[in-house]
Amino acid sequence: MTAAGRLLAVLDAFTPGRSLLTLSEISRRAGLSLTTAHRLAGELVNWGALERDDDGRYRIGLHLLELAALAPRGLELRELAQPFLEDLFHSTRAHVHLAVRDGHEVVYVETLRARGTVTVLSRLGQRWPLHATGTGLALLAHAGREVQEQVLEAPLKRFTHRTITDARELRRVLAEVRRTGVAVAEEQLTLEAVAIAAPIRGAGDEVVSALGLVVHVDECEPRALVPVMTAAARGISRALGAPSAADVRGVVRGR
Amino acid sequence: MTAAGRLLAVLDAFTPGRSLLTLSEISRRAGLSLTTAHRLAGELVNWGALERDDDGRYRIGLHLLELAALAPRGLELRELAQPFLEDLFHSTRAHVHLAVRDGHEVVYVETLRARGTVTVLSRLGQRWPLHATGTGLALLAHAGREVQEQVLEAPLKRFTHRTITDARELRRVLAEVRRTGVAVAEEQLTLEAVAIAAPIRGAGDEVVSALGLVVHVDECEPRALVPVMTAAARGISRALGAPSAADVRGVVRGR
Numbered sequence A, B: 001m002t003a004a005g006r007l008l009a010v011l012d013a014f015t016p017g018r019s020l021l022t023l024s025e026i027s028r029r030a031g032l033s034l035t036t037a038h039r040l041a042g043e044l045v046n047w048g049a050l051e052r053d054d055d056g057r058y059r060i061g062l063h064l065l066e067l068a069a070l071a072p073r074g075l076e077l078r079e080l081a082q083p084f085l086e087d088l089f090h091s092t093r094a095h096v097h098l099a100v101r102d103g104h105e106v107v108y109v110e111t112l113r114a115r116g117t118v119t120v121l122s123r124l125g126q127r128w129p130l131h132a133t134g135t136g137l138a139l140l141a142h143a144g145r146e147v148q149e150q151v152l153e154a155p156l157k158r159f160t161h162r163t164i165t166d167a168r169e170l171r172r173v174l175a176e177v178r179r180t181g182v183a184v185a186e187e188q189l190t191l192e193a194v195a196i197a198a199p200i201r202g203a204g205d206e207v208v209s210a211l212g213l214v215v216h217v218d219e220c221e222p223r224a225l226v227p228v229m230t231a232a233a234r235g236i237s238r239a240l241g242a243p244s245a246a247d248v249r250g251v252v253r254g255r
Helices: A003-012 A023-030 A034-047 A062-068 A072-092 A134-141 A145-153 A167-180 A222-239 A248-252 B003-012 B023-030 B034-047 B062-068 B072-092 B134-141 B145-153 B167-180 B222-239 B248-252
Strands: A050-052 A058-060 A095-102 A105-112 A127-129 A183-186 A193-201 A207-216 B050-052 B058-060 B095-102 B105-112 B127-129 B183-186 B193-201 B207-216
Touching: A003 A023, A003 A034, A003 B003, A003 B034, A023 A034, A034 A050, A034 B003, A058 B072, A062 B062, A062 B072, A062 B105, A072 A095, A072 A105, A072 A207, A072 A222, A072 B058, A072 B062, A072 B072, A095 A134, A095 A193, A105 A134, A105 B062, A134 A145, A134 A167, A134 A183, A134 A193, A134 A207, A145 A167, A193 A222, A207 A222, B003 B023, B003 B034, B023 B034, B034 B050, B072 B095, B072 B105, B072 B207, B072 B222, B095 B134, B095 B193, B105 B134, B134 B145, B134 B167, B134 B183, B134 B193, B134 B207, B145 B167, B193 B222, B207 B222
Parallel strands: none
Antiparallel strands: A050 A058, A095 A105, A095 A207, A105 A127, A183 A193, A193 A207, B050 B058, B095 B105, B095 B207, B105 B127, B183 B193, B193 B207
């Protein structure tokens, strides 16, 4: 392992279920000697990537949040989309997700959690395979052919008995997403949850993100939420400068 | 510089104004040779901390967001507080801030930006000196004596002609914050902006965070927003398990 690799291994010792670690846990999880783990953890504490709690255990520090906020595809996108997400959240009372594609996975860059509806697994920064979530399907349907073929050729992980694990079926679903402009994922990742999602386009009219809603399967006809969701996705696309979402008045008036 | 230090210097080359960098910009800003910068940037790309755009420039990647989401004082706190922040945002239509103290600075772990009111400088992950913001004053007033004395003894940076830069005046303001439970910062960081803030307490009843609202100085009497803000701060404290914010019915019923 390179020196840089050892440092990054210390950070990777922290995972959603294990966000508070002792030095020996870091050493074991990163595969480093106690001495090396101690030295590197110390450098990361000085830099602000790690902090120590009152018991001397290590946790992820605020300097990483400061850096993460600079990710153009992450928190910067989130900030621009925020007013649209707020309005959508308050008009639907559904879970609202903003996501981007990272390789063969979908990453949530914003999640607004509704109360009193189905429990969802999503949280900020979390990743799932593209085929198992609404936002993932919306992103995959508009990804390059190469990415689509790679996903279709690899095994499709099953999460519930309804998860699409057949490549032919997935291919059909992706074509449907492109035709309708909306992805629907019924109980793909979690039972009782239905997700709908729409693509968001950037300044070059390419799909850069996806907007999704998740509701309980018995709660309402999710398709009834499609108009308000696609309007919000179009609003965010326009804010990003997407030509296909440009202000129509401008065109009519010949501006 | 240690090997770890060189890697971290590459990340620190990215700042709010400079979030998209060429290799030579990284090399110059990090004080590293082109060869070293190229090797380290490559390791960071493989790990996911950096990404390259279509022009080959480097930007902060999504793996940092994934890690930052594990910070207990950051996005984890934000997730728990989210429903309260949403309600506060929609009932006040003011900017809403959730912040924690990091040394002598305040760091925003959530910002909900209102439309049609004063422009604020705050964004997620951003830092300001404690004495110049509402949330900073609320946190400083409840920090340990040692931290307070260090801040009071250091020069207090001026942002506007109204920023408190006199230690005696700051000491008086902090006593007032403790007495009333509310911090008020009028045009301390930005002209035309008034911030009010209240402390949030954790499971040990210690102050762990602060909740703040920012409105335009001409917009409304900010003190009129104090009850709804302190109720939300108390709700978040209760969700964190703070004894002083415990459900009163429980006490009355002798649970």
